[in-house]
Amino acid sequence: MAKKSSKRSAKGALQLLRMRTTILIMLILVLGFGAVSVRLGYLQLVEGTYLQEKAVEQQLVDTTVNSKRGTIYDAKGKVLAQSASVWKVILAPAYMKTDEQRIYISQKLSKILDLEYDDVYKKCKKKTYYVVLKRKIESDEREKILALCEDINDKFDGLSNVITLFDDYRRYYPYNDLASSVIGFTGSDDQGLEGVEFQYNKYLMGTPGRIITARNANQTDMPFQYEQNVAAKDGNNITLTIDETVQSIAEKYMKKGLTDNEVVNRGVCIIMNVNTGAIIAMVTVDGYDLNNPYDLSEADLKAIGALPEKKRAEAESQALGAMWRNKAVADTYYPGSVFKMCTASMALNEGVVNANSSFYCAGSVSIYDQTIHCHYHAGHGSQNLFQAICNSCNPAFIDIGARLGAKNFYKYYQAFGFSNPTGIDLPGESDDLFFNEDGSMTQTDLAVASFGQNFSITPIQMVTACAAVANGGKVLQPYVVQKITDVDGNVVKNTETTVKRQVISSSVSKQMCNFLEENTTKGGVNNGYISGYRVGGKTGTSEKIGQSQSGYKDYIASFCGFAPADKPEVACLVFYDTPRGASYYGSQVSAPVFVNIMSEVLPYLEIQAEYDNGEKQYVDTITGSYTGLSVSKAEAAAKKDGFTTTVKGNGKKVVAQMPSTATKIPVGGNVVLYTDNESTKQKVEVPDMVGNSVSTVNSIAASAGLNISFSGVTASASAVSTSQSISPGEMVNEGTVITVEFKGSTVVHD
Ligand SMILES: [Zn+2]
Structure with a gap:
C-alpha cells in the first residue's frame, strides 16, 4: 500500500x-x-x-x-x-x-x-x-x-x-x-x-x-x-449517520474487551438502526490516527524491526493495510451459532417447524460418514424450538435445516442478503460466494450451514440480517452517509430508507424477538442481559478452520442482538477475531462487551428503560434527606435523586423517611415519605425471594413496596437468588432495603 x-x-x-x-x-x-x-x-x-x-x-x-x-x-x-x-x-x-x-x-x-x-x-x-x-x-x-x-x-x-x-x-x-x-x-x-x-x-x-x-x-x-x-x-x-457519542462508547468498551481477552486480530462492533438501516456506530479496534495514518503501532514497529531488512518494506505495507482495513465490511467469518437466529426464522417462516416442534439431541448426529457433535456432548435430549435456541443445540439445528431442505435454505440465505454484498456506501466490501444455486449443497453442507459453520459472511451482512429478524422481517440497505449538502446548505443528496425485501413475516419476526429475548434472560446466554432493557440476542463461537496459526486453535467470538426486544430500535454486533485470553466463547468474550456498550448507548438514544422488568438495580445511588420538607418539595427532591416516592399519612410535612438518609439503593428505588407518626407504624410482610431470577426478585420486591440491594453474580442472565438478609414473613416498614445474594448457574458454551 x-x-x-x-x-x-x-x-x-x-x-x-x-x-x-x-x-x-x-x-x-x-x-x-x-x-x-x-x-x-x-x-x-x-x-x-x-x-x-x-x-x-x-x-x-x-x-x-x-x-x-x-x-x-x-x-x-x-x-x-x-x-x-x-x-x-x-x-x-x-x-x-x-x-x-x-x-x-x-x-x-x-x-x-x-x-x-x-x-x-x-x-x-x-x-x-x-x-x-x-x-x-x-x-x-x-x-x-x-x-x-x-x-x-x-x-x-x-x-x-x-x-x-x-x-x-x-x-x-x-x-x-x-x-x-x-x-x-x-x-x-x-x-x-x-x-x-x-x-x-x-x-x-x-x-x-x-x-x-x-x-x-x-x-x-x-x-x-x-x-x-x-x-x-x-x-x-x-x-x-455515525453518532460520535455512540461511536465513542462502542470504541471504549471494544478496546477494553480487546485487552481483557488478549485478542490477536482486532475486533468489530456495528450498531445499526433496525428501522432505517442507518449505521450509528461502526468500530474496528484498534483503529489508527487519521492525522497520522502512516504511523504504525509500537507492536507493529517492533515486529517489523525484528525482521531481516529486505522483508521490512513488505511487512510495513501489510501492517498498514491491516491497520486501515475496515473489518466490519471487508472481513468474512463463520458466523457460528449467531446464525441460528436466521435458520430458526427461515424454518418458522416456511412453516416446517413451529414453537411446539420437538427436536432430539443425543450429543451427536451422523450424516453419511461424518459425525457432528453438539457442544454439549452428553446431549440435550428432547427440546422444543425455544429450548433448542437457548441450548444452541447443533443436532436440533441440523434437524431444522433438514426439514427446511437445501433449496429453501438457499432461498432464504439469499433473501437475508448473505449471497451478495450489502452495498453499504463504504469501500472494500467483501464479495464471497460460498453456495451456488440449490442442488450443489450436499446434505453435509446443509447440516453444517444450519448452525452457522462452513460458510463465510461479513459482519455487516450479519447485523443487517439480525435487523431483519428484529424489525418485522425487512432486509434494509445499510448506509453511513445521511446527507450531502452544498456550501450554501442546499441538500444535494439525502439517504432514504430502502427496504430491499421482506424475508420473513412480521409475525415470525415477533416470535423470534420473544425467543431471543427469553434467550438472554432465561436461556444459556451469559451476560446478554441489560439492566432495565428488554434485549434479544444470540452468542456465537466459531473456529477459524484452515486459518489457524501454529500451536493455536483460533476462534471468532461474537454476540449479535437488538433492543428493545418488544419494539426493536437498534441491532448490535460485537465480534472479536482470535481471542487468546481465558476464554474464547462468544458468551464470555463478546456478550459482556455488548452489555456494556448497550447499557450506555440505549439511555443515550433515549430508549426508555423499563425498571419493573429490568435490572436498573445494579446501579446504586444514595438517598438524600427529605425529612422536614413539605410533601411536594420532598417528592421533587427524591425524584431528582432518581427515586420513586410513596407518601404515607395526611400531614403536610415529611416527618420520617424509609430508607433513611444516605442509604445506598438502586436508582428507581422507592422512598417512603411519612407525614405523621401514625403512618410510620404501618408494616408490610417480607416475601420469599430465594430461587428467583434478578428480574423476578425485583418485581416481587416492588409489589411489596420494598427495596433490594443486589449482591453477587447479578450480571449473569442465569443468576438465581440464593439468600435474603431479612427472612420471609417478617414485618418491616415499606421501603426497607433487603440484601439479596445471587449466584450464576451453568453457561452454555456455543
Ligand atoms: Zn444438543
Missing part, C-alpha cells in the same frame, strides 16, 4: 506542479513584466485573429485550481473531518541576478522553513520562475514569509515576485482515531484514499477552478485573450 500511495502522490505532485507552473508564469507575465504586457496588447490588437486561429489549432490548455474539500460531520453536527487553510511556498529564482541576493534569500528561507541551506541555495540558482520550496505551511510560517517578502523588497530591486504563497488546504480530524475505518483519510494531493473520504471523494473534493490558456508550437504557455478564469467551488459537506 505504501508503494501505491507514493505513486499516487507522485502523480498528484506532478499534476500540481504542471498546474502551478502555468498559473505562476501567467502571473509573472501579467503582473511582472510591463514590457510583455505591452507586447501582449500589441499581439491582441494586431495579430489577434491570426493567433486565435493558431491557438485553436494547437489546443487549449486547461489547468485546474484546488478547491476546498468539504467537511464531514457526525449525525449531530460534530466535525469529524475538516480542511483548514495552509500555504505552499513558490520561488521564482530567475528574478535573482546576483549571488548576494541568492545567499541572503537562501539563508532567510532555510531558517524560516526549516530547510537545508544548501538545498535552498541550489534552487535559488535555477533559471526558472517556478520552484516549490515547501508545501502546507501553517499561518505562523506564513507570517514570517510575508515579513521576509517586505524585507527583500526594501533591500533589493526587482525581487517583488521572487516568493509567492499559494492557497492550499490541510485535512484535520479533530477526534484522531475515532471511527477511523469509516472516515478514512486523504493523500497529499487531497484525494480520498480510504473510507468515506474515498467513497465520497467526488462530492467532497468540489469543483476545481479552471484557467484556460493557449499553447504555442514550442509548448510554452502563452496567456492572452484565451485566458478564462473560473473560480474553484468548495466541496460538498457530508453528514454521517
Whole structure:
C-alpha cells in the first residue's frame, strides 16, 4: 500500500506542479513584466485573429485550481473531518541576478522553513520562475514569509515576485482515531484514499477552478485573450449517520474487551438502526490516527524491526493495510451459532417447524460418514424450538435445516442478503460466494450451514440480517452517509430508507424477538442481559478452520442482538477475531462487551428503560434527606435523586423517611415519605425471594413496596437468588432495603 500511495502522490505532485507552473508564469507575465504586457496588447490588437486561429489549432490548455474539500460531520453536527487553510511556498529564482541576493534569500528561507541551506541555495540558482520550496505551511510560517517578502523588497530591486504563497488546504480530524475505518483519510494531493473520504471523494473534493490558456508550437504557455478564469467551488459537506457519542462508547468498551481477552486480530462492533438501516456506530479496534495514518503501532514497529531488512518494506505495507482495513465490511467469518437466529426464522417462516416442534439431541448426529457433535456432548435430549435456541443445540439445528431442505435454505440465505454484498456506501466490501444455486449443497453442507459453520459472511451482512429478524422481517440497505449538502446548505443528496425485501413475516419476526429475548434472560446466554432493557440476542463461537496459526486453535467470538426486544430500535454486533485470553466463547468474550456498550448507548438514544422488568438495580445511588420538607418539595427532591416516592399519612410535612438518609439503593428505588407518626407504624410482610431470577426478585420486591440491594453474580442472565438478609414473613416498614445474594448457574458454551 505504501508503494501505491507514493505513486499516487507522485502523480498528484506532478499534476500540481504542471498546474502551478502555468498559473505562476501567467502571473509573472501579467503582473511582472510591463514590457510583455505591452507586447501582449500589441499581439491582441494586431495579430489577434491570426493567433486565435493558431491557438485553436494547437489546443487549449486547461489547468485546474484546488478547491476546498468539504467537511464531514457526525449525525449531530460534530466535525469529524475538516480542511483548514495552509500555504505552499513558490520561488521564482530567475528574478535573482546576483549571488548576494541568492545567499541572503537562501539563508532567510532555510531558517524560516526549516530547510537545508544548501538545498535552498541550489534552487535559488535555477533559471526558472517556478520552484516549490515547501508545501502546507501553517499561518505562523506564513507570517514570517510575508515579513521576509517586505524585507527583500526594501533591500533589493526587482525581487517583488521572487516568493509567492499559494492557497492550499490541510485535512484535520479533530477526534484522531475515532471511527477511523469509516472516515478514512486523504493523500497529499487531497484525494480520498480510504473510507468515506474515498467513497465520497467526488462530492467532497468540489469543483476545481479552471484557467484556460493557449499553447504555442514550442509548448510554452502563452496567456492572452484565451485566458478564462473560473473560480474553484468548495466541496460538498457530508453528514454521517455515525453518532460520535455512540461511536465513542462502542470504541471504549471494544478496546477494553480487546485487552481483557488478549485478542490477536482486532475486533468489530456495528450498531445499526433496525428501522432505517442507518449505521450509528461502526468500530474496528484498534483503529489508527487519521492525522497520522502512516504511523504504525509500537507492536507493529517492533515486529517489523525484528525482521531481516529486505522483508521490512513488505511487512510495513501489510501492517498498514491491516491497520486501515475496515473489518466490519471487508472481513468474512463463520458466523457460528449467531446464525441460528436466521435458520430458526427461515424454518418458522416456511412453516416446517413451529414453537411446539420437538427436536432430539443425543450429543451427536451422523450424516453419511461424518459425525457432528453438539457442544454439549452428553446431549440435550428432547427440546422444543425455544429450548433448542437457548441450548444452541447443533443436532436440533441440523434437524431444522433438514426439514427446511437445501433449496429453501438457499432461498432464504439469499433473501437475508448473505449471497451478495450489502452495498453499504463504504469501500472494500467483501464479495464471497460460498453456495451456488440449490442442488450443489450436499446434505453435509446443509447440516453444517444450519448452525452457522462452513460458510463465510461479513459482519455487516450479519447485523443487517439480525435487523431483519428484529424489525418485522425487512432486509434494509445499510448506509453511513445521511446527507450531502452544498456550501450554501442546499441538500444535494439525502439517504432514504430502502427496504430491499421482506424475508420473513412480521409475525415470525415477533416470535423470534420473544425467543431471543427469553434467550438472554432465561436461556444459556451469559451476560446478554441489560439492566432495565428488554434485549434479544444470540452468542456465537466459531473456529477459524484452515486459518489457524501454529500451536493455536483460533476462534471468532461474537454476540449479535437488538433492543428493545418488544419494539426493536437498534441491532448490535460485537465480534472479536482470535481471542487468546481465558476464554474464547462468544458468551464470555463478546456478550459482556455488548452489555456494556448497550447499557450506555440505549439511555443515550433515549430508549426508555423499563425498571419493573429490568435490572436498573445494579446501579446504586444514595438517598438524600427529605425529612422536614413539605410533601411536594420532598417528592421533587427524591425524584431528582432518581427515586420513586410513596407518601404515607395526611400531614403536610415529611416527618420520617424509609430508607433513611444516605442509604445506598438502586436508582428507581422507592422512598417512603411519612407525614405523621401514625403512618410510620404501618408494616408490610417480607416475601420469599430465594430461587428467583434478578428480574423476578425485583418485581416481587416492588409489589411489596420494598427495596433490594443486589449482591453477587447479578450480571449473569442465569443468576438465581440464593439468600435474603431479612427472612420471609417478617414485618418491616415499606421501603426497607433487603440484601439479596445471587449466584450464576451453568453457561452454555456455543
Ligand atoms: Zn444438543
